[in-house]
Amino acid sequence: MSTTARTRFIGKSVLVTGAGTGIGRAVALAFAAEGAKVVVAGRKQGPLDETVALIEAAGGTASAVTADVSKAADVRELTAEAVRRHGRLDVAVNNAGVFRGGGPLAELAVEDWQTLLDINVTGVLHALQAEIGIMRGQDGGGTIVNISSNLGAHTRIPGVAGYLTSKAAVSALTRAAALDHIGDGVRINAVSPGATDTTMSLLPGETEADRAVRMKASNPLGRVSSTEEVAAAVLYLASDDAASMVGTDLVIDGGASA
Numbered sequence: 606m607s608t609t610a611r612t613r614f615i616g617k618s619v620l621v622t623g624a625g626t627g628i629g630r631a632v633a634l635a636f637a638a639e640g641a642k643v644v645v646a647g648r649k650q651g652p653l654d655e656t657v658a659l660i661e662a663a664g665g666t667a668s669a670v671t672a673d674v675s676k677a678a679d680v681r682e683l684t685a686e687a688v689r690r691h692g693r694l695d696v697a698v699n700n701a702g703v704f705r706g707g708g709p710l711a712e713l714a715v716e717d718w719q720t721l722l723d724i725n726v727t728g729v730l731h732a733l734q735a736e737i738g739i740m741r742g743q744d745g746g747g748t749i750v751n752i753s754s755n756l757g758a759h760t761r762i763p764g765v766a767g768y769l770t771s772k773a774a775v776s777a778l779t780r781a782a783a784l785d786h787i788g789d790g791v792r793i794n795a796v797s798p799g800a801t802d803t804t805m806s807l808l809p810g811e812t813e814a815d816r817a818v819r820m821k822a823s824n825p826l827g828r829v830s831s832t833e834e835v836a837a838a839v840l841y842l843a844s845d846d847a848a849s850m851v852g853t854d855l856v857i858d859g860g861a862s863a
Contacts, residue, residue, distance in 0.1 A: 613844045615640030618691035620684065622674055622732060623701030625652025627803035628752060630659070631832035632698050632839050637665030639840065644687040646672045647701065674701045674728030677735075684735040693743050696843045697736040699729050700752040702771075704805055710766040718767045725771035726778070733782050737791050746790025748843045751779045753854060755799040760862035772797075776854050783852030794842040794850055799858020800829045826859030 619636045623629035624645035630652075633645045637660040645656045645667055653669035660667040668690060672683040687694050702725045706717030729751055740747030756765065757773030779795040786793060800806040800820060806829055807816055821827045838857050841847055856862055 612640050613840070613846070614696070617641045617695040618644075618687060618693050619696040619698070619843075620644045620646065620687045620694060620736070621698045621700060622646045622672070622683075622728075623752075624656050625649055627805070628798065628801060628832050628835050629698075629700040630656045631836040632700060633667065634660060634663070634665075635833070635836040635840055636696070636843075637667055638663065641666075641696070642691050643667040644670055644683075644690060646670050646683050648673050674699075674731055675723040677731045680728075680731040680735045684732075684739055688739060694736060694739045695745070695747050697732065697740075697747070697749045698752065698839055698843070699732040699736075699749065701728055701732075702752065704765075704768050706767045707764055707809075709764065713767050721767045721771040722774075725768075726774045729775055729778060733778070733793070737782070737786050737789070740791045741786065741789035746792070749782075749791065749793045750839050750842050751775055751793070751795040752839075753779065753795045753797040755797045755856050755858040755862045757797075758854065759797060759856055759858075779854060780852040787851050792848075792851055794847070794853045794855065796835060796838045796842065797854055797856045797858070798830060798835045799856070799861045800824065801835055802829050802831050820859075824859045824861055825863065828859065830857055830859060 619641040621633045624633045625647040633643050637643050645653050647653050650671050657667045657669050670686050672679040705720050706713045753775040754772035757769045758776035783793040835857050838855050
């Protein structure tokens with residue numbers, strides 16, 4: 606690890622869901638680089654092991670736990686395991702999410718709609734309930750950051766009604782939970798990324814080069830955000846630097862929703 610790395614999270618216990626790839630992996634790496642002990646979670650063991658290996662190669666501390674956030678029992682066991690490994694849970698980042706059902710609303714398959722709700726919305730609910738249950742009972746409380754999207758509460762585009770609805774719900778759920786539990790010492794916020802350098806931002810059949818051309822023409826910033834830029838926003842909200850931020854939904858989208 607770099608000797609110039611910031612150290613805001615030395616000794617802190619951090620849980621990141623959906624940490625096998627993309628934004629979740631970048632968030633886990635960023636916390637570990639600042640001294641956190643990170644538990645990375647997801648449905649597939651292989652990608653989680655790769656994230657752990659990257660963290661350990663950089664001198665950080667991490668371990669992997671498989672869990673399906675759509676199952677309340679999985680999430681309760683996941684959070685309990687994080688406490689067993691590190692004694693407490695200081696920070697949780699609820700990043701696990703999926704995209705399903707591109708196309709007009711009238712053709713949206715009910716199965717895709719249900720998957721979006723089960724993982725993107727109910728999965729966040731399960732995580733919040735388990736995490737708050739732990740954090741409000743420990744000295745110092747804790748902080749939670751939900752990963753929402755600029756699509757939903759902040760801006761809309763055609764053809765993704767189910768995804769829009771699920772992420773708008775995450776933004777609303779974040780604010781509601783923040784108000785309900787700041788008095789318990791649990792500070793809750795959200796980050797809402799726009800197009801980011803992950804496979805989810807690629808249109809069907811589109812290459813990264815194609816995406817770069819599209820973004821240069823359509824995004825005020827002229828490019829996608831990097832996963833590291835989104836991770837930096839997450840760490841800020843989770844840190845003492847943001848101690849008075851409660852129920853904030855921080856949009857990172859290069860001006861797309863401005």
